[in-house]
Amino acid sequence: DSGVTQTPKHLITATGQRVTLRCSPRSGDLSVYWYQQSLDQGLQFLIQYYNGEERAKGNILERFSAQQFPDLHSELNLSSLELGDSALYFCASSVEATSGNTIYFGEGSWLTVV
């Protein structure tokens, strides 16, 4: 158990809908990351927050947004869902936001868009 908690574990929704994925980082970790794992794109970095502020953006679509709250939990909002958004979404956390930090991953949220 990494200590990173993600909910829900599985989610099935229709195209055009909006979903919210939730993440609780490890106790004491200030930095939260979101990654998407799909068969065709592999594991891709989406976005990173550190202590409530956005720190880095990767290949995140405009239909997607995220935030980190004062209690350090984070949410990833996915809207106007398309079939291609079906993927495993990982949240991860680390103490700092610097290169070399060990990043711990949750077990992921499986999103299926039908």
Place this chain on the structure above:
Amino acid sequence: AQSVTQLDSHVSVSEGTPVLLRCNYSSSYSPSLFWYVQHPNKGLQLLLKYTSAATLVKGINGFEAEFKKSETSFHLTKPSAHMSDAAEYFCVVSAKGSQGNLIFGKGTKLSVKP
């Protein structure tokens, strides 16, 4: 820009024989390198990391990796494979100035035959 290339998409070994999973990296700076493992329907678990200390890094479950700057390689090895090692393995780079976020290789699926 930084990247990693995992040279084999699939490796198959017999139980009790050595494991070699190959990874080459590209980075403009001194990289931090990681190997993560993903068992079926599970999250990503850190096996080991290199952050410019000893070039031979020992990880969990008997795995180790050697950082070779001249060859830009960070191959993962294990002397004797176990059935429980069957999983997907990801070589990962986090370079200086990256805010800590990770760039994943495409993964190597390790199969272990009895």
